[in-house]
Amino acid sequence: MAESAAGAREELARRSAYAIAAAFFVLYSGYSLRRHHLLRTTGYDLGIFEQAVRAYSRFQAPIIPLKGPGVHVLGDHFHPILVTLAPFYRIWPGAQTLLVAQALLIALSIVPVARLAVGRLGVGVGLWLSAAYALSWGIQGALGFDFHEIAFAVPLLAFAMVALAERRWRAAVAWTLPLLLVKEDMGLLVAAIGGYLIWRGQRRSGAALVVAGLAAVALTVKVVLPFFNDGRFSYSAYLDPDKDLWSLALSFPAGLFENPRKLVLLALLLLLTGGAALRTPLALVAVPVLLSRLVSTNPVHWEVGRVHYNAVLMPILFVALIEVLPALRADGRLRMRIWRRTAIVFPGIFALMMHLTPWGITNPNNYADTPHYAAARRVLAKVPDGVAVAAGNSVAPHLTGRCRVVIFPPSHGERVDWVVTDTRVRTIAPKTLDQESAARAGLWPPTAEQVQAALRALPSQGFTKVAEDDGVVLYRRTAAAP
Known part of the structure; x- marks a missing residue:
């Protein structure tokens, strides 16, 4: 019993x-x-892990462009x-x-x-x-x-x-x-x-x-x-x-x-x-x-x-x-x-x-949708598959499965033909990590101020704005940089 x-x-x-x-x-x-x-979700870290697993699935070396060339x-x-x-x-x-x-x-x-x-x-x-x-x-x-x-x-x-x-x-x-x-x-x-x-x-x-x-x-x-x-x-x-x-x-x-x-x-x-x-x-x-x-x-x-x-x-x-x-x-x-x-x-x-x-x-x-998210998805849909794109941290993991993605602005001068970022994202690094520490560690994407400065420089680098919707902007390279 x-x-x-x-x-x-x-x-x-x-x-x-x-x-x-x-x-x-x-x-x-x-x-x-x-x-x-x-x-x-973010490029740092979901996008990074997807780039690694994507490479493994193709029997390639797990290189993660989001962290830099050849990393x-x-x-x-x-x-x-x-x-x-x-x-x-x-x-x-x-x-x-x-x-x-x-x-x-x-x-x-x-x-x-x-x-x-x-x-x-x-x-x-x-x-x-x-x-x-x-x-x-x-x-x-x-x-x-x-x-x-x-x-x-x-x-x-x-x-x-x-x-x-x-x-x-x-x-x-x-x-x-x-x-x-x-x-x-x-x-x-x-x-x-x-x-x-x-x-x-x-x-x-x-x-x-x-x-x-x-x-x-x-x-x-x-x-x-x-x-x-x-x-x-x-x-x-x-x-x-x-x-x-x-x-x-x-x-x-x-x-x-x-x-x-x-x-x-x-x-x-x-x-x-x-x-x-x-x-x-x-x-x-x-x-x-x-x-x-x-x-x-x-x-x-x-x-x-x-x-x-x-x-x-x-x-x-x-x-x-x-x-x-x-x-x-x-x-x-x-x-x-x-x-x-x-x-x-x-x-x-x-x-x-x-x-x-x-x-x-x-x-x-955490489950509520807003018009901003719909706007961002509309802009991301305009990015062709297989292109080299510099993406903001908040949009990167939506592209890493179909594009070669680096972080925007590219920290190592990588050449890309598309740029997309969400300008409404005010900060990227977590509040617990001061910007000096972030820069020294080299682990986190740029600050919002750096993003704005890089966006202003895009026209002089041969990029033309092709879409903007509720703060989400998309640029395409249309000419060689002078």
Whole structure:
């Protein structure tokens, strides 16, 4: 009888997990495609990733013209896992394929989290926490900012963390190792999971993960990325060049108080589970990758809004929370009962609060069309297929699937025959990244002022305006530059 009840509970958890994941896949993909339709995606980064995947689908070197002439995607970040999208892109070419793939990958991460939650906590609490995970601010922030390779890491981490919670050590290792193909810093997470395995007595497999993770970080940062990038690692500037690792460690506490955004990030991560996740060592898996962000000099790395960096932290914290809740329930003390209820309620409250944010998936403002978007689409339709075009950041991903696109104004003197941009876009770089830092990093498109200056110079370069509609302008080269 007990075995029959356990089997029924497991089947209920499995069915519930797939049902909620399917529902959120529909929501995620609808939200992402609607954002793209309304020109709320950007060349930096959706257009960049589409150029890379498009090249992979044609068995070509993944050169990304949006970042400059001859820029190889594996010299920018190490994410060979993007190759797996090439067959799907070959069948359904377009930025939409990447957005749907991201929605599917993130929705897939709900399956193990929901199965664990329903199986251990019952249907009511389990589904509540599953929905809270699916609508957590880290997940919504990633979906609200284009496509990123991190989408692959979220389900891999979710399955790996659940395997750790269920003491399925081999499965945990199997789900963890592919993280090394997602991004150069994922080796830190691999090493952290290895450390947890060692703590659990799985010394051989744990040590193997620690070595593999740290070796992968060193190999990609010191060898692979520089090999494809003229001997440089572009993002080394985000670490203070005047400080070694020891100096960074000593200055870290003071740095937290010098930059309030870092404290806000840590506070929100702590409050997300009411602090309960910290009762299990599982939560410590998040520490290395979180520390690497906090020591960065790039303010975007400390953000809690529409950025993708926080998505990988969500499966770690939620699985840790689910792991610890039964122990809090078993403890009869009043403060433990209060803590348990707080830990259950807080994730849902955070998810509901996301409705009020500009990037909230359930915010109706994110689905409203306006005449401006229709005007922009009319202008973009006039750009012929296969031409070389310099495009503004907000319109670039609508052309990268059918044109050779560079950012406008071209930063390296690339020759193009068409120019299109939306002059109503007031700023391009995110508000958290000052223009001096943006220029120094070379990662973001030009400012609105630079765009206006470049537009005024187009007639003297042989361009003629052929269309303008509600601030969206299109130029074509009709003569050689004098």
